[in-house]
Amino acid sequence: TQLLEQSPQFLSIQEGENLTVYCNSSSVFSSLQWYRQEPGEGPVLLVTVVTGGEVKKLKRLTFQFGDARKDSSLHITAAQTGDTGLYLCAGAGDAGNMLTFGGGTRLMVKP
Amino acid sequence: DAGVIQSPRHEVTEMGQEVTLRCKPISGHDYLFWYRQTMMRGLELLIYFNNNVPIDDSGMPEDRFSAKMPNASFSTLKIQPSEPRDSAVYFCASSLAPLSSYNEQFFGPGTRLTVL
Numbered sequence: 001t002q003l004l005e006q007s008p009q010f011l012s013i014q015e016g017e018n019l020t021v022y023c024n025s026s027s028v029f030s031s032l033q034w035y036r037q038e039p040g041e042g043p044v045l046l047v048t049v050v051t052g053g054e055v056k057k058l059k060r061l062t063f064q065f066g067d068a069r070k071d072s073s074l075h076i077t078a079a080q081t082g083d084t085g086l087y088l089c090a091g092a093g094d095a096g097n098m099l100t101f102g103g104g105t106r107l108m109v110k111p
Numbered sequence: 112d113a114g115v116i117q118s119p120r121h122e123v124t125e126m127g128q129e130v131t132l133r134c135k136p137i138s139g140h141d142y143l144f145w146y147r148q149t150m151m152r153g154l155e156l157l158i159y160f161n162n163n164v165p166i167d168d169s170g171m172p173e174d175r176f177s178a179k180m181p182n183a184s185f186s187t188l189k190i191q192p193s194e195p196r197d198s199a200v201y202f203c204a205s206s207l208a209p210l211s212s213y214n215e216q217f218f219g220p221g222t223r224l225t226v227l
Contacts, residue, residue, distance in 0.1 A: 042202050042218025088154065097142065098167065099216065101154040
């Protein structure tokens with residue numbers, strides 16, 4: 001069974017601060033996705049990373065896939081209150097059809 | 112497209128009753144997934160279908176749970192009999208192709224189930 005551990009589980013910061021969320025596993029994934037979920041809604045895809053060492057930027061969000069494709073990080077620069085939500089990482093195995101989700105990081109950005 | 116549609120959005124029932132959750136995937140998507148989300152266990156895959164055929168149901172907790180996909184535009188997840196520990200938010204998601212092809216899963220809004 002492939003497991004993904006996210007840290008921290010909870011994070012409360014002030015608007016304007018930077019933060020990093022980590023997603024770690026002992027397993028190798030063919031690709032890794034990051035989702036954001038708001039209360040009362042389903043998760044929405046932010047990014048997919050496929051190549052070891054890959055870095056993708058989405059405005060103030062920077063995503064990195066580890067060289068060994070076992071871990072990933074999400075860095076947010078100058079957080080805004082609109083960034084509040086549950087951030088989930090999800091890894092796809094070799095078959096590519098199923099996702100294993102991490103436990104999530106619940107982010108609260110205070111004004 | 113309206114996205115993935117789930118009904119009902121909220122369901123409150125008593126222990127022992129049958130519960131049926133419904134999902135309409137995005138038109139043209141070949142894959143349909145059922146997930147359960149709780150604070151304790153996070154988001155867990157229950158079962159997924161490819162072209163209406165169940166491919167992996169290893170996440171289905173026990174025989175009380177069953178899922179069907181009679182056609183490409185409709186799926187159900189049934190719990191009979193329901194128990195309080197089944198209380199959770201159940202999500203349906205669909206995708207166009209295997210995830211290794213950069214395709215994302217599109218999630219519905221979820222059904223919040225409370226079993227008293």
